[in-house]
Amino acid sequence: MEALLRVSDTLKAFRETRLSALRPPSEFFDHHRLSRPADMNQATSRISYNTRYFSGNYGLIVAALGVYALLTNPLLLIAMGFLVGGFAAINKFAPEPMQVGEHVVTQKSLYTGLFVIGIPLLWLSSPLSTIFWIVGASGILIVGHASLMEPGIESEYAQVQDSV
Template identity: 80%
Template sequence: MDLALRVVETLKSFRETRLSGLRPPSEFFDYHRISRPADVNTATSRISYNTRYFSGNYGLIVASLAVYAVLTNYLLLIAMAFLVGGFALINKFAPDATQFGEHTVTQKHLYTGLFVIGIPLLWLASPIGTIFWIIGASAVLILGHASLIEPGVESDYAAIDGETV
């Protein structure tokens, strides 16, 4: 019961802190504000403003790409499930040493076996390539969107408020 309460509280906290920064889709996908930047300075200022303004939406994009990458890389999904599931099962069902004939099997032996099988399996799944794919795809999408969307009128007022404070 206590775990369920903590999960609910964590989700509420996440919603209040992270998801409150999400901009509505009508604003995020406003095709009327799309234009090619005149020069590199304009693109840089747009990227600077839009990455702060749409940070919640961009975080959602990165999370979606990460979920997509893991779900489409079956070997990575199997390796992660094997390692996490094995770790949980060893903690739950084998906290004490078990005697098999003359051999005593401890948690250390089970963890060693788990990692001897799991780490090469994880290596074959190429998690580093997946991480770089997520970084590259996120960078292209976020920097492309941020440089093409013109900041709204509120960006001018944000600059004025920043100077008066």
């Protein structure tokens, strides 16, 4: 019950901090504000402002790409499910050593078996290439959007508040 309360508090804090920063789709996809930056300084200032302003939307993009990567790599999904499910099952059903025939099975031996099967399965599913794909794809999308999107008029007021 305590774990459920912690998860509930964590989700509430996540919703209050990250999801409150979400901008509406009409603002995020406003094609009237798209333009090519004049030079690298302008692109850098746009990226700096827009990554803060659209941080919730960019986080949602990274999460969506992560879910897409998991769904398109079934072996990785199976390996993650096996490892996470194995940890949960061992913690729930085998907290104490048990006698099976003439052998005593401990949590340590169960974890060893889980790792002996799970780690090679995870290695075959190429998690590093998936992580690099997520980082690369989200980086290109976020930097591309942030550099092409002109900051709104509120960005001028933000610069005035920073200098005061």
